[in-house]
Amino acid sequence: MGAVSVAQAAERLGVSVPRIHQRIADGSLVAERIGSQWVVDERSLLHVQERSKAGRPHSARSAWAVIAASEDDRDRMGVSGPAMSARARMQLKRLLEVAAEPVADEEVVRHLAVLLRSVFRNRAQRRLLRAAPADLVELRVDDRWAMLVDLGASGIASPDVEAYLGESDVDGVVRDYLLVEADRDANVVLHVLPDAQYPYPASRLRLAADLAEHRGPREEARAAELLHELAVEWKARER
Incomplete structure (x- = not known):
């Protein structure tokens, strides 16, 4: 990814130019000074955009419960209690339903990567x-x-x-x-x-979340593929 001007960053976030300069100063936007002008790192800008659009993030406990559900780890899910276990299974179902169809284009990849970052960003x-x-x-x-x-x-x-x-x-x-x-x-x-906290070293869902956080096109594409693989297996078990 490249960089955009301060004015372009302000337009994309729907804020004023001074607010972009404030974000650069406090470190919440990565930017570089070229001559007399600042340019904003586009990956950093996308990160802020996602956070501003996302709803209430999942807690670490909820995120790991979803990962446990994907591994069918009933012992560790049982420690969380029946309500948390049921909620985790429902959240997993909703996530995998979105990935049920083969990954078709970049827009689908981006959507799945954003979902992964939203659901699992607080896991650690x-x-x-x-x-x-x-x-x-x-x-x-x-x-x-x-x-x-x-x-x-x-x-x-x-x-x-x-x-x-x-x-x-x-x-x-x-x-x-x-x-x-x-x-x-x-x-x-x-x-x-x-x-x-057990980190589930063999979990493809956790690996997909790790890859999505890199925000590169190859990593996001592989994360979407892993999610689709899980969705296909989950669908087969549900029949």
Whole structure:
């Protein structure tokens, strides 16, 4: 994705130009100064647009309950209680119904990716960081990870490190590898979990949510395919 002018960003968000400058100043919009003008990163702009249009986001507990339902994990769903379990199954059904037809075009892919980000964005705190490239190999095999996100299994090759980490281990990992907050040049993605939360390492639904958050066309397309695969299997079981 490219960049747009401040005036274009204001028009797309339906706000004033000064409000765009405020968002740039507070960091909620990523922008770069070129000469005397600011240009706004389009991916950052889409992120703000989605958040402004979305309804009330799912809580972390609700998001993980939907993932548990997709894995038919009755034991962990049972801990949440019958009302939460029933609600999670209904939310899963609604999500998969949208993905029941084969992914036909970019508009469908975008819609499914937006749904995934809306439903699952609170499943963990997502932090973008940067490590020294020489440390990535060692970082990838650190035994403190709750799990590594295997983007390779999805067909999306990536040299970066993406993983789920229990919140009690975050400070130690950040300190040991001198990780620093980053944005465009991030090569480490941390999904910070409460220590007791099981991350479902084999879940295709959770992987689809991980991919959708990258917002790239290949990642979103693969996320939509994974969601469609789950929808086909779910439909077959319902018959």
